[in-house]
Amino acid sequence: MLTLLALMLGLAAGEQQAASGTFISADEIAATLKQSIANNTVDQPIKLAQVPGGHKASLAMLRRTKAETTALIHDDVTEIYEIVEGSGTLVTGGSLEDPKENDLTRLNAGISHTGVHKGGESRKVKPKDVIIVPAGMAHRFSELDGPIVYLVYRFEPKR
Secondary structure, eight states: OHHHHHHHHHHHSOHHHHTTOOOOOHHHHHHHHHHHHHHTOSEEEEEEEEETTTEEEEEEEEEESSOOSSEEEESSOEEEEEEEEOOEEEEESSEEEEEEEEEEGGGTOEEEEEEEEESOEEEEEOTTOEEEEOTTOOEEEEEESSOEEEEEEEEEOOO
């Protein structure tokens, strides 16, 4: 999956990156996880590439230690999760009750909404599972079997 993102970023990256693409090493990912644990950070961006036409593609490392009590919808950003460590129950779909706007642009996730999750489909996820969460879809980890670590590939259209 990492190779897929590097290829996509390389093919779609701006002029200055076109010749070499965007590379994210395993060492960078490991260092980001170490920093995330040390700083108790849930969502840690790793790298962002501008895509021709004003689009963005990015990679982040997420590490959760607690289940989420609210769900999130990203208005315009599609995410792909790749579970690296741990397991849990991911709920996707459904709707948000009493949604509140949350600007997650600093995390390359754009304008989003959070609220009480109603409905959706629950799935047990484990290492090497990949989940596509389209823009506009409610999602959250309702249960964790201990800490979970996952890579998030984010794709944001031109604003």
